[in-house]
Amino acid sequence: MSAFILRLVVGIVLALVIGPILVVIIAAFSSGESLSFPPPGFSLRWFIEFFSIAQMRNAFMLSIVLAIASACGAAAVGLLGAIYVSRNRNAFSVMLQMLIMAPLVFPALILGLALLLLYKTVNMSVLPGLFIAHVVVCLPYAFRSVLTSLQSFDTTLEEAGQSLGAGPVRSFLLITMPIIWPGVLSGWLFAFVVSFGELNTALFLTGPGIVTLPIEIFSYLQFQGNQLVVAAASALQVLIILIVLFLAERLVGARQIVQR
Amino acid sequence: MNTQAPSMINADVRFTRVEKKFDTATALHSLDLEIERGSLFALLGPSGCGKTTTLRLIAGFEQPTSGHVYIRGNDVTGVPAYKRSFGMVFQSFALFPHLTVAENVAFGLKMRNVSKADIVTKVAAALDLVELGKLGERYPRQLSGGQQQRVALARAVVFEPDVLLLDEPLSALDKMLREQMQVEIRHLQQRLKMTTVFVTHDQEEALTMSDRVAVMKDGRIQQAGTPREIYDRPRTEFVATFLGASNILEAIVKGKDGTGTILDIAGNTLSVAGVTAEAGAKLCFALRPEKISIGSMDGNQPGGIAASVREAIYRGAQTLLYLDINGMPVNAVVQNAGVEPMNLEPGAAVRLHWDNDNMVALEPAR
Amino acid sequence: MNPSLSRNSLAWAVALPPLIILALFFVVPLGYLLFISFMTNSATSLFDVQPTLANYTEIFSDSFYWLIIQRTLLSTAVVLILCLLLGYPAAFYAAHLSPRGRLIMLMIMMVPLMVSNVVRAYGWFAILGRRGVLSGTLTGTGIIERPVQYLYSFEAVTLGLLTILLPFMVVSLTNSLATIDKHYTEAAHSLGAGPWRTFLRVTLPLSSPGIASGLMLVTFLALSAYVSIALLGGPRYKLLVSMVFDSVSTFRWPRAAALSFVLLLIAFIIAIVIQLVVRPQRVQGKA
Numbered sequence: 001m002s003a004f005i006l007r008l009v010v011g012i013v014l015a016l017v018i019g020p021i022l023v024v025i026i027a028a029f030s031s032g033e034s035l036s037f038p039p040p041g042f043s044l045r046w047f048i049e050f051f052s053i054a055q056m057r058n059a060f061m062l063s064i065v066l067a068i069a070s071a072c073g074a075a076a077v078g079l080l081g082a083i084y085v086s087r088n089r090n091a092f093s094v095m096l097q098m099l100i101m102a103p104l105v106f107p108a109l110i111l112g113l114a115l116l117l118l119y120k121t122v123n124m125s126v127l128p129g130l131f132i133a134h135v136v137v138c139l140p141y142a143f144r145s146v147l148t149s150l151q152s153f154d155t156t157l158e159e160a161g162q163s164l165g166a167g168p169v170r171s172f173l174l175i176t177m178p179i180i181w182p183g184v185l186s187g188w189l190f191a192f193v194v195s196f197g198e199l200n201t202a203l204f205l206t207g208p209g210i211v212t213l214p215i216e217i218f219s220y221l222q223f224q225g226n227q228l229v230v231a232a233a234s235a236l237q238v239l240i241i242l243i244v245l246f247l248a249e250r251l252v253g254a255r256q257i258v259q260r
Numbered sequence: 261m262n263t264q265a266p267s268m269i270n271a272d273v274r275f276t277r278v279e280k281k282f283d284t285a286t287a288l289h290s291l292d293l294e295i296e297r298g299s300l301f302a303l304l305g306p307s308g309c310g311k312t313t314t315l316r317l318i319a320g321f322e323q324p325t326s327g328h329v330y331i332r333g334n335d336v337t338g339v340p341a342y343k344r345s346f347g348m349v350f351q352s353f354a355l356f357p358h359l360t361v362a363e364n365v366a367f368g369l370k371m372r373n374v375s376k377a378d379i380v381t382k383v384a385a386a387l388d389l390v391e392l393g394k395l396g397e398r399y400p401r402q403l404s405g406g407q408q409q410r411v412a413l414a415r416a417v418v419f420e421p422d423v424l425l426l427d428e429p430l431s432a433l434d435k436m437l438r439e440q441m442q443v444e445i446r447h448l449q450q451r452l453k454m455t456t457v458f459v460t461h462d463q464e465e466a467l468t469m470s471d472r473v474a475v476m477k478d479g480r481i482q483q484a485g486t487p488r489e490i491y492d493r494p495r496t497e498f499v500a501t502f503l504g505a506s507n508i509l510e511a512i513v514k515g516k517d518g519t520g521t522i523l524d525i526a527g528n529t530l531s532v533a534g535v536t537a538e539a540g541a542k543l544c545f546a547l548r549p550e551k552i553s554i555g556s557m558d559g560n561q562p563g564g565i566a567a568s569v570r571e572a573i574y575r576g577a578q579t580l581l582y583l584d585i586n587g588m589p590v591n592a593v594v595q596n597a598g599v600e601p602m603n604l605e606p607g608a609a610v611r612l613h614w615d616n617d618n619m620v621a622l623e624p625a626r
Numbered sequence: 627m628n629p630s631l632s633r634n635s636l637a638w639a640v641a642l643p644p645l646i647i648l649a650l651f652f653v654v655p656l657g658y659l660l661f662i663s664f665m666t667n668s669a670t671s672l673f674d675v676q677p678t679l680a681n682y683t684e685i686f687s688d689s690f691y692w693l694i695i696q697r698t699l700l701s702t703a704v705v706l707i708l709c710l711l712l713g714y715p716a717a718f719y720a721a722h723l724s725p726r727g728r729l730i731m732l733m734i735m736m737v738p739l740m741v742s743n744v745v746r747a748y749g750w751f752a753i754l755g756r757r758g759v760l761s762g763t764l765t766g767t768g769i770i771e772r773p774v775q776y777l778y779s780f781e782a783v784t785l786g787l788l789t790i791l792l793p794f795m796v797v798s799l800t801n802s803l804a805t806i807d808k809h810y811t812e813a814a815h816s817l818g819a820g821p822w823r824t825f826l827r828v829t830l831p832l833s834s835p836g837i838a839s840g841l842m843l844v845t846f847l848a849l850s851a852y853v854s855i856a857l858l859g860g861p862r863y864k865l866l867v868s869m870v871f872d873s874v875s876t877f878r879w880p881r882a883a884a885l886s887f888v889l890l891l892i893a894f895i896i897a898i899v900i901q902l903v904v905r906p907q908r909v910q911g912k913a
Contacts, residue, residue: 005715006715006718006719007719009712009715009719010716012712013712013713013716013792013796014716014734016712016785016788016789016792017734017735017738017789017792017793018734018738019749019753019789020745020746020747020748020749020750020753020789021738021741021745021746022749023749023752023753024745024748024749024752027752034757035752035755035757035758036757036762038762076643077643077644078644080640080641080643080644081640081641081643081644084637084640084641087637088637092641096641096645099644099648099653100644100648102648102652103652105842105843105846105847106652106846107846107849107850107867107886107889107890107893108850109850109852109867109871110656110659110850110870110889110890111652111655111656113659113870113874113882113883113886114655114656114658114886115651116874117655117658117662117672117879117883118651118654118655118658120672121658121672132647132651133651135647136648136651136652139647139648143644154352154354156350156351156352156354157354157356159319159321159341159348159350159354160348160350160354160355160356161342161367162321162340162341162342163319163341163342163346163347163368163416163425164342164347164368164371164415164419165342165343165368165371165419166342166367166371167340167342168342168636170371174367175358178358179356179357179358193740194740197740197742197743197745198742199743199744199853200850200851200852200853203852203853203871204874213742214742214744214745217742217744217745217748218744218853218857221744221747221748221751221857222856222857227748227751231748234741234742234744234745234748234749237741237742237745238737238741238745241737241740241741245733245736245740
């Protein structure tokens with residue numbers, strides 16, 4: 001009896017979590033003119049439509065470029081922060097860790113508003129402002145991933161490197177980096193995905209001609225644009241995430257097996 | 261600053277008044293240490309005694325709070341590890357998992373900008389030295405524990421460092437392999453004539469392998485000397501009991517006679533040479549259980565000290581005896597030579613004999 | 627402890643970039659936002675440099691804002707309770723799967739987590755809208771006669787928030803439950819506690835850190851999930867975060883700033899209540 005209830009609840013949770021995404025993906029392949037269920041048939045017309053709308057296409061490209069750039073930024077900065085935090089046990093390192101992790105829970109919309117006001121005051125242009133906001137928001141994910149791999153890294157390996165004559169920088173590059181590489185890569189991929197779907201800070205920080213895909217989808221929905229194009233855009237988002245996860249599994253997973 | 265204790269001419273490693281503090285805890289108290297060129301020197305002690313800190317100070321992974329460290333006569337205090345000349349075998353071996361065996365061994369040579377051709381010959385020679393000539397292309401994880409140990413050794417000696425440091429190098433191996441590697445490391449060290457410092461908590465390992473042993477406790481060297489000196493002439497109760505079993509006999513000085521000092525040990529009077537103490541003073545002596553021989557009360561050996569058996573434990577080659585001399589507990593080990601089994605039942609009365617020269621007067625505990 | 631990078635200037639060189647970026651683009655803007663919340667609204671510039679408490683007093687003296695705050699508290703409470711009631715059994719189930727099964731379950735939770743909130747909100751749009759799945763199914767089976775739209779309501783917003791937040795809750799709880807040593811439950815069984823008592827007296831208290839961290843994460847995210855609230859609540863069902871956005875749209879920056887800090891204050895109060903009720907420090911030891 002209780003086992004049945006348990007399975008029922010698991011089913012409800014899965015339905016709540018996956019259901020809406022499945023519906024979007026099915027709708028995206030509809031051949032109908034507008035949203036209706038069940039769809040009259042299946043086609044790729046809304047994907048073609050998506051790429052024929054310049055705004056959508058530009059937003060998609062911007063999101064990809066921005067995600068790559070901010071993932072690189074977040075991974076680099078997160079790596080530096082994780083190096084410090086993993087090797088220093090003091091009040092400053094605790095403070096730094098809390099600071100880097102803060103954007104993870106901090107309401108992103110409020111951060112977006114605060115950044116907007118700062119940018120307006122110092123006349124920051126849109127694109128760099130958006131990039132920095134994405135780096136800050138993605139930083140906790142990249143940092144956490146790198147920190148985990150650094151914490152499981154055996155630092156006597158670096159001591160061994162030094163005993164053989166490699167200075168701190170050389171032993172980090174020649175020994176530590178090749179070993180923690182999967183952690184850095186998965187941090188990068190995590191940051192990429194987060195940036196690609198980022199919405200709440202970008203809400204205030206996009207500008208004319210510089211709009212990310214999630215914001216474009218949002219404004220289309222709000223202004224009742226053709227909704228099946230939106231479904232196609234959403235399906236593309238899911239597709240990109242699945243590709244990234246697949247890559248992560250192949251690259252990081254395979255590499256980590258090699259490490260053992 | 262550095263004009264202490266007359267130094268050995270050939271000291272490869274020298275500490276003068278080295279002190280090391282971590283936050284508030286003192287790991288080493290004003291340590292003086294000299295390690296002769298070409299010798300194998302063991303730092304022996306329980307965990308937390310400062311032996312690993314001493315090794316890490318030689319390496320440069322730690323820097324002294326005060327005092328100086330010399331390698332080959334050069335003051336290296338403050339010099340970082342990677343600018344010193346030492347090879348090190350780590351407790352976990354610390355082989356680079358992403359590099360092959362040959363690349364691991366070549367690492368130190370590369371850091372020293374040795375030419376490619378030389379690297380190839382030297383790596384091959386080093387791998388031959390540890391009998392792993394054919395495994396150069398393997399990765400560390402594909403090797404057994406013993407093989408990994410050899411790679412670590414080859415990696416540490418290939419660039420001919422001034423000093424070889426071994427941090428509990430055998431603790432990751434099982435007992436059989438450990439005993440084999442003890443001998444191999446000793447032979448390798450003698451062949452290369454490389455000054456070697458070696459940290460262990462295993463007293464047997466220290467006695468088997470080293471030229472000299474320093475027994476450490478609470479950040480101080482209790483005693484340093486050859487294995488035989490340390491074992492036969494322990495200076496403190498700690499050294500006597502940490503290296504093998506030892507009886508600690510408490511004695512009261514009664515006076516002097518022509519040959520030595522007269523002592524009272526649990527109601528028995530003995531005369532010991534080479535001890536100077538006032539009458540009435542209390543002294544402690546170490547006496548190894550195997551130096552005591554047992555005679556029966558009615559036996560043909562006269563004299564000796566009367567004792568009673570509390571318990572006898574049969575150990576195959578020997579029998580371990582828990583004895584009682586007027587209330588003072590004493591242990592003895594007798595070889596089971598196979599002649600007339602004596603009555604060693606609990607309560608049996610026996611006579612104990614030992615050469616008083618085997619009684620080693622101990623310094624009062626510090 | 628590695629001496630190589632810890633004790634010299636290299637350590638600082640490593641710590642500085644993240645420190646500077648977060649100082650300039652996280653701490654400073656939030657400080658600036660707080661500053662602005664005490665300034666006067668201006669028609670021509672961002673704000674007038676005239677210190678005032680009006681932005682806050684106006685919020686707390688306006689019955690409309692009180693209504694919004696009450697509604698925000700109620701919807702957050704409902705979301706928290708549902709997240710716990712649904713998420714805990716799911717996590718319990720996942721934690722007792724084989725490591726491989728657990729990995730698959732966590733992956734199923736992680737993928738939607740990465741999909742943008744707007745996509746998931748749109749999913750509910752497509753389900754609850756006038757020509758959506760629900761309405762279509764109900765008319766198709768004849769239960770209702772005309773298409774009905776279920777959007778722009780408390781229920782729609784709650785469903786939308788659950789979709790976003792359940793994965794966080796399940797992941798947090800699963801990790802917490804999976805690390806509980808099974809010897810604890812075995813010990814409880816050996817002492818004569820049945821499955822239910824073992825669960826209530828042993829497993830539940832031991833998972834309290836996971837409950838607390840999951841609930842706190844959910845609180846912060848629920849309060850600031852503007853896009854889901856805007857799409858599914860529409861103009862009819864607004865929460866506090868919608869007010870922040872509306873103030874921005876009307877360029878009342880100091881008001882928007884003050885509303886942001888009221889929102890943060892509410893989040894912290896709820897977080898404290900969670901700590902007091904769940905008491906994770908029972909298991910974690912005094913922090």
